[in-house]
Amino acid sequence: MKNNWKELLIGIVAAAAIYTIGYTVHIGAAVLVTVLFSAIFVMNRNGKGVKSLASLKNKKSVAIKQISFDEVGGQEHVKQELQEALDFLVRREEIAKRGIRILKGILLTGPPGTGKTLLAKAAASYTDSVFIGASGSEFVEMYVGTGANRIRELFQKARNEAKASGKKNAIIFIDEIDVIGGKRDGGQQREYDQTLNQLLTELDGIYHNTDVQILLIAATNRKDMLDEALLRPGRFDRHIEVALPDKKSRKHILELHAANKNIVATVNFEELARDTYQFSGAQLEAVMNEAAIYAMRDQADAITEEHIQAAIDKVLLGEKINREASKEDKIRVARHELGHAIMAELTTPGSVAQVVLAPRGGALGFVRHTPMADKYLYSKSELEHKIMVTLGGAVAEELFYGERSTGSRGDFDQALNIVKTMVESGLTSQGIINGQMMTADRWSLISNEVLDELLAKTKQLLSQHSDIFEQALPILLEEEVINGENFRTLMEKSNAIPINLQQNA
Template sequence: MPKWSKEVLIGFVPVLLIFLAFLGINIVPIIVAAAMVGALLVITHMRGGIAVNAGAEKKRKKNGPAKLTFEEIGGQDNAKQELREALDFLIRHEEISKFGIRPLKGILLTGPPGTGKTLMAKAAAHYTNSVFVAASGSEFVEMYVGVGAGRIRDLFKDARTRAVKENRESAIIFIDEIDVIGGKREGGQQREYDQTLNQLLTEMDGIYNSETPRILLIAATNRKEMLDPALLRPGRFDRHIQVDMPDKKGRKSILELHAKNKPLHPDINLEKVAEEAYGFSGAQLESVMNEAAIYMMRDNLTQVEDRHLAMAIDKVMMGEKTDRETNHEEKKRVAIHELGHAIMAELLRPGSVSQVTLTPRGQALGYVRHNPQQEQYLYTKDYLEEQIMIALGGAAG
């Protein structure tokens, strides 16, 4: 059916009704019948859409996630330890009840994208031998009032039903990107996802009882400041665990995990690669190893070499090489500019320049990749002044 047929139909029907009324024909029964047919079509469409979503969701939940342990997650040692301690409340519930300790209702994982928040939730389900039910915040946002709140109820009901069916004592519900439905509520008009948030708060208030199965809610977000205070208070999300970017030791651990199934050359030093990948998240490090294997395959080799890893780091950091063709004058200007950065960096911090290239990547016509000498989280005035001088070195050249 052509895309414009709907617009033509909308324009034709009113004209037809006016023409029939002009002829003296009673159009009231026609309007009533048309309204009933339209309402029936809308209801059918809504039920069909909900049925399709429910079928896909049931299929996804039936298949379930692959089993994952904390040992298979590189880095994040402190976050994993804190999460294990929180999960022990779910495992040792009888012991902690003797001391009058209230069980935890929710755990909030916060941190930048790609740091492993979803992986840690899956590992938590394996650690506690719990049923794992996952959903994304966007799944609860609908234009129809009450649909999101109903899906929240169905999510908790499904977790309890599956735990009973699989003879498990506990279930873990994971909601990714919870800021979509858990944003701060503002005065004024009622929004549909306000009702969804209210339903989530209600479920969390009654999430724990003395009977099995016990339910633990784990949520993840990289925008904690956007969440409603009612979610963050004790008694709902009792533990807030920060999942930060990995340090050098963590990056090396992540690289070693993703290198297990890849043929690396014996001369490759992953500690050096971890140093060059300063500021990379776990997802970016996985991409580095994957892209290095792709470069190896392009060269028809059987082992990943250092140059493949160097190119992979450049690609993840700057983007793929572009086909921009620059003339001699532009290349000369770019070379002088980049050399200005490199010379100034070497004068201030000898040995800090890792690579200088004129190959266009992403939005850059050339770039200098600096090799940080050590992990640094506090910056002195002298350090910042050196950074300014290195940045202005290109303009001075």
């Protein structure tokens, strides 16, 4: 406390001296600035004020685990493209002889959890480079010049560490580059703009004839937000899309994360890859980890198929909830979910993996769908079928109760999103139109037109298969789970014919 008063006195004296040197002193301004000067002085001494600009420079490096490309599951095309881009660091002399300009930056884009950070670490191992990692948020400060200074420090730190380690290359990885590399609006200079300007300057200053060759690898899931000056050739020369893994890649990732776990021999990873459609690499890792936790809870020696299926449900929807619903509500939820399942099998045979009547996350029940193959393009009829599946729950409630419930709210949101995709793809009666130019009333009119027609078709189909509800309901209420094979057996007993076969007939 005594030292604080001494520092405060020094600050007051210093500030007063500055303001009394001039010919004219405005007393109010002098008092205000003196107080501010003193407060900042004390706060900095106590560590509560502005962070030191040398914080990044003085930050000790943390040794990262060496990761090879073989340890990154799936993404074979991405790894091949990335290795080709990295060869200019590995084969510097040959690249120089051929007159090839060095690559300064590689941009990895794609959804969260697809392995962009892992790929950057594998790149450092592949090129025998020093790896310096940072996040875009580390360069965001309210104080002018702080972010730009930290960019300079980052590049200098990479050079210094490479020299200290006896390496010729250094890879700087900036995650969430969109935080500092967003589009500039052309208005007044902001702190973000100065940080971006400094990053562009550092990229322009990378040359092949330096002792340490620096490569910047950045990651984002919002490429459209980035400034054009950052994306142009000569800065980020390669843009590599890291997409969600396909079925083959999902199988590879699951097997990688199962390598250090005791799993029963009957587990079929081919089927698990199909059940985890549209899972990211991070989600697949979480599935195997949660399965191991379930096995530990059961005091089991090995992870079984049931443990993994429970883990898939948890990653999708969350942990089971001890929420005791009334018998009437359980029957209603069961019929709702059976409506989804019946429509799914009628429109896409073999797609139902499970019908579950158990609260999990925010859902009172759910149907897990697993398409027979990964799909990336959809026709108009396929999108209409997806809408009919989402409407199946609400229509089932109408058939048995004469009205819907609030449980259909999420289903309707999904249906409206699919309608939006149809409109923007020119797959409605409106033809090719610009969705951004449509008014809210026009959107409502088109949505009602599409949904009303599909609601009628869904109601007709479920009415024709009402006997399936009666057969499946007692089983679902007692067991709380019907797997896909058993559900399809019930469909076959009722002579349910898929829509595509009905149309061909």
